[in-house]
Amino acid sequence: xEKDCEFCNVTAIIRGDALExxxxxxxxxxxxxxxxxxxxxxxxxxxxxSPEGLTSHVRVEIFTAARAAETIAQTIMDAACSGVPGDxxxxxxxxxxxxxxxxxxxxxPDAL
Amino acid sequence: xEKDCEFCNVTAIIRGDALExxxxxxxxxxxxxxxxxxxxxxxxxxxxxSPEGLTSHVRVEIFTAARAAETIAQTIMDAACSGVPGDxxxxxxxxxxxxxxxxxxxxxPDAL
Amino acid sequence: xEKDCEFCNVTAIIRGDALExxxxxxxxxxxxxxxxxxxxxxxxxxxxxSPEGLTSHVRVEIFTAARAAETIAQTIMDAACSGVPGDxxxxxxxxxxxxxxxxxxxxxPDAL
Numbered sequence: 001x002e003k004d005c006e007f008c009n010v011t012a013i014i015r016g017d018a019l020e021x022x023x024x025x026x027x028x029x030x031x032x033x034x035x036x037x038x039x040x041x042x043x044x045x046x047x048x049x050s051p052e053g054l055t056s057h058v059r060v061e062i063f064t065a066a067r068a069a070e071t072i073a074q075t076i077m078d079a080a081c082s083g084v085p086g087d088x089x090x091x092x093x094x095x096x097x098x099x100x101x102x103x104x105x106x107x108x109p110d111a112l
Numbered sequence: 113x114e115k116d117c118e119f120c121n122v123t124a125i126i127r128g129d130a131l132e133x134x135x136x137x138x139x140x141x142x143x144x145x146x147x148x149x150x151x152x153x154x155x156x157x158x159x160x161x162s163p164e165g166l167t168s169h170v171r172v173e174i175f176t177a178a179r180a181a182e183t184i185a186q187t188i189m190d191a192a193c194s195g196v197p198g199d200x201x202x203x204x205x206x207x208x209x210x211x212x213x214x215x216x217x218x219x220x221p222d223a224l
Numbered sequence: 225x226e227k228d229c230e231f232c233n234v235t236a237i238i239r240g241d242a243l244e245x246x247x248x249x250x251x252x253x254x255x256x257x258x259x260x261x262x263x264x265x266x267x268x269x270x271x272x273x274s275p276e277g278l279t280s281h282v283r284v285e286i287f288t289a290a291r292a293a294e295t296i297a298q299t300i301m302d303a304a305c306s307g308v309p310g311d312x313x314x315x316x317x318x319x320x321x322x323x324x325x326x327x328x329x330x331x332x333p334d335a336l
Contacts, residue, residue, distance in 0.1 A: 009315065009317060012213075013147055014213065033237075033265065033313070034265050035237055035263040035264070035265040035281065035283060036265060037149055037261055037283070039147040039148060039149045040147070040148045040149070041145065041146050041147040059147060059173075061263075061283075063313060069208075069209075073209070073211050077211055077213050077216045078216065080213050081213050081214060081216050082214075083214060085214060086214075087212075087213035087214040088213045088214075089145070089175060089210055089211060089212055089213060089219070090211040090213060091119070091207050091210050091211075092207065092208045092209040092210075093121060093205060093206065093208060093317060094206060094208060094317065094318060095315050095316065096293075096317060096318060097293075097297070098313055098314070098316075099301055100313055101236075101238065101300070101301050101305050101311035101312045101313060101314060102305060102306075102307060102308065102309060102310075102311040104298075104301045104305050107313070124325075125257075126325065150261070151259040151260060151261045152259070152261070153257065153258050153259040153260060169259065171261070171285075181320075181321075185321070185323050186328075189323055189328045190328070192325050193325050193326060193328050194326075195326060197326060199324075199325035199326035200326075201323060201324055201331075202322070202325060203231070203319050203321070203323075204320045204321040204322075205233060205317060205318065205319050206318060206320060
């Protein structure tokens with residue numbers, strides 16, 4: 001466990017149809033910045049539903065203060081869980097530093 | 113080197129035409145989840161082949177137990193190496209925690 | 225702060241129309257590999273300009289030696305700053321290891 005970083009990257013691979021609910025719930029807990037991109041992937045049951053084993057998922061990425069990472073991960077899980085294989089994962093990675101481009105300055109962890 | 117993390121993120125930027133072989137080889141060594149997205153980029157020989165210097169590559173991302181990262185990186189290199197510039201890179205990053213959304217719970221490293 | 229890693233991942237979320245200048249400036253300081261992908265996201269002023277609160281941004285990712293991360297972050301900020309909300313962020317994350325696929329070998333930090 002990286003306990004020294006004050007920032008984290010929370011990356012979630014979720015079903016495309018779970019995105020709207022995830023966005024709403026994250027907004028509800030005050031997350032003020034997310035990036036969303038489409039991905040193809042295979043997970044727990046590769047080759048099960050689709051001929052080539054690849055299904056359309058979405059990758060959601062959030063840069064946040066380390067103290068908020070656990071809550072964000074839990075919020076994503078609550079919003080994206082359908083209980084069947086393919087629901088995806090959430091990963092928390094250490095981040096050394098975050099800069100806000102508008103201010104051309106490093107962000108303090110308290111400001112995220 | 114981050115030796116404390118039990119999980120890793122293995123990210124590879126590879127040629128689009130190497131993806132199928134990479135996927136097959138990763139599946140062959142038991143990797144049970146990958147995310148694939150298209151990227152544009154320039155690498156060792158920017159501006160060499162294409163007018164704007166950007167070629168189409170693919171970004172492959174795998175969240176895995178730390179003990180498997182080296183094998184996964186080696187497998188990707190073996191599958192994606194053509195020996196000419198533009199083959200891409202593999203990067204291994206530390207991951208603090210991984211959650212499985214279906215179970216709404218943190219994953220044990222042994223389970224990945 | 226992760227001081228032990230010799231490599232870093234510099235990820236920037238910038239406006240799409242800032243990409244060309246960012247690429248030029250990064251090339252100018254000798255950055256020899258970037259990956260670019262389109263993302264949707266909301267930042268400081270979600271729901272302000274667009275009906276659904278999502279604007280088109282670009283995600284730029286660079287794997288580099290740790291000693292170069294600060295300069296790269298500064299270069300991106302200088303090139304992408306317009307001074308208004310939505311300019312985006314830059315994040316620096318630790319990277320354990322980088323491999324060059326063409327050589328099937330780990331990269332020395334001095335070589336990046």
